[in-house]
Amino acid sequence: MELRIPPVVQVALAIALMAGIGQVAPAPALHLPWLAALLAGAGVSFVVVPATGFARAGTTVDPTRPERAGRLVTGGAYRVTRNPMYLGLALMLGAVAAWDFAWGHIAVIAAFVWWMTRFQIMPEERALQSRFGAEYRAYRAGVRRWL
Template identity: 30%
Template sequence: MSTRQDRVLLPPPLIYLIFVALAWALAELLPLPLAENDWTRYFGWGLIDAGILLAAWSALALTQHDTTLNPYKKPKRLLQRGPFRYSRNPIYLGFTLIYAGIGLLLHSWWPWLLLPLLILVMNRAVIVHEEAVLERLFGDAYRRYRARVRRWL
């Protein structure tokens, strides 16, 4: 039976959506404007596109290797190929790029001010749980992978 610390509190996409909503609400209530120009729009959409591609590539790699995308389910294998060669959490990195792109499109400093808190929440509420599960399931193989590949980049 799992304990509270063994469970993800909220689904990761929901955590990102909550932070986008919070940034948007703060931008509306307490404006901290960021420059609005073609560069912020192009770069914002570029980050969104890059994030979608990275998350999709990562999800495809997981499904091709017959393991789960769902952080609530037990993974069947430790994936170390594709985007997982560069980041232990490429899907969350992709979500973060999407968040940053949305932040530029909101033309507000709020998403950037909230970004460290978002990373902290992801690390403590999601990633630490997933790392504990992977270490329990894959032991030394996961520890070697963790020593070789960084959590984010």
């Protein structure tokens, strides 16, 4: 793996950065608590439900060790996105932005998506390809990386 920092830690760092940006360069009075609640709820669902599915399938949820995957999970949210847990984390960042918006928050979310794709998802995909071969190639061909 190219990145051994757990994604939850990366999200915490992104939230800290967003808080700092909000203090330095706040936007003019854009506070959308209803949107923040909607995004947070969706984000938590996209993290918890797939993680529960991994547990039921008897495979690892540890994103720093994808080579330890015992099964390829393709049901539930995995029919729509290959990375529902990372999508959930990005939605949680969207919730932070909706709660107390600053223009820089958009850049942090975009950087998070790029960073996760490059340093977490792409190495995971290589590990899953190596582990599951044709089964993973077929799955990958039919389901998008993010949405």
